Amino acid sequence: MTEDTTHRIPRHTTRIVLAERPHGTPTAATFRTEEAELPAPADGELLVGHRYISLDPYMRGRMSAGKSYAAPTPVGDVLPAETVSEVLESRHPDFAPGQLVVAYGGWQSAAVVPGAHARAVAANGLPASTALGVLGMPGFTAYAGLAEIGRVREGETLVVAAAAGPVGATVGQLARAAGARAVGIAGGPRKCAYLVEDLGFDAAIDHRSEDFGERLAAA
Numbered sequence: 001m002t003e004d005t006t007h008r009i010p011r012h013t014t015r016i017v018l019a020e021r022p023h024g025t026p027t028a029a030t031f032r033t034e035e036a037e038l039p040a041p042a043d044g045e046l047l048v049g050h051r052y053i054s055l056d057p058y059m060r061g062r063m064s065a066g067k068s069y070a071a072p073t074p075v076g077d078v079l080p081a082e083t084v085s086e087v088l089e090s091r092h093p094d095f096a097p098g099q100l101v102v103a104y105g106g107w108q109s110a111a112v113v114p115g116a117h118a119r120a121v122a123a124n125g126l127p128a129s130t131a132l133g134v135l136g137m138p139g140f141t142a143y144a145g146l147a148e149i150g151r152v153r154e155g156e157t158l159v160v161a162a163a164a165g166p167v168g169a170t171v172g173q174l175a176r177a178a179g180a181r182a183v184g185i186a187g188g189p190r191k192c193a194y195l196v197e198d199l200g201f202d203a204a205i206d207h208r209s210e211d212f213g214e215r216l217a218a219a
């Protein structure tokens with residue numbers, strides 16, 4: 001389905017850039033908010049407005065200059081992120097205005113992105129944000145990690161760290177579906193309750209609790 005989006009094509013984006021490289025935990029001084037002009041999309045490009053921005057652990061690595069599998073974000077550049085975005089203007093034959101896509105749109109309100117790097121959000125009746133979570137990169141990481149490497153079997157017990165995040169939550173649920181016991185580790189009572197009551201983990205342990213070792217052994 002397409003719609004006339006010409007009346008709401010933005011000419012500017014509000015973006016969050018890396019103001020300085022953090023030492024340890026990032027602070028407000030790590031970031032700066034600014035307005036920037038958006039170029040008109042060239043052949044093969046899309047102008048998109050972001051609906052959802054995914055905040056993922058890999059971003060902390062990009063803020064540092066250290067050696068990594070990906071190049072660091074230059075100081076002054078917009079922080080990278082996958083986004084679920086609405087196509088507002090398309091110069092790529094596979095996409096039309098009004099369509100929702102997953103793009104590498106960054107920490108900002110709108111962007112011009114290459115159509116070749118975008119993919120349509122599946123029309124599956126689920127919330128579009130799931131394309132950044134369980135049906136996106138984290139869910140795929142969980143599936144590939146468990147199916148290809150972990151290979152959990154029925155009757156085994158699987159312990160999942162960072163279990164309340166999108167990767168761990170998916171790993172635990174896949175393990176349960178495979179007939180295994182899932183034990184999750186998370187920070188705080190609310191996350192632990194979420195693991196057991198909402199996601200169906202067999203047990204959850206707060207890594208901040210004093211008797212963490214004993215509770216893990218018991219579970």
Ligand SMILES: NC(=O)c1ccc[n+]([C@@H]2O[C@H](COP(=O)([O-])OP(=O)(O)OC[C@H]3O[C@@H](n4cnc5c(N)ncnc54)[C@H](OP(=O)(O)O)[C@@H]3O)[C@@H](O)[C@H]2O)c1
Nearest residue numbers: 056057058138141162163164165166167168185186187191
């Ligand atoms: N190789 C890949 O392709 C790939 C892809 C995606 C993700 N990953 C990795 O998989 C892991 C989970 O990803 P996710 O997206 O699901 O993460 P996430 O849960 O959204 O965030 C990371 C979680 O780690 C926990 N944590 C434990 N110790 C921490 C500490 N010292 N500082 C900060 N957080 C701490 C926190 O949860 P609690 O408060 O509950 O402890 C935090 O929420 C991450 O290590 C990520 O880098 C790898």
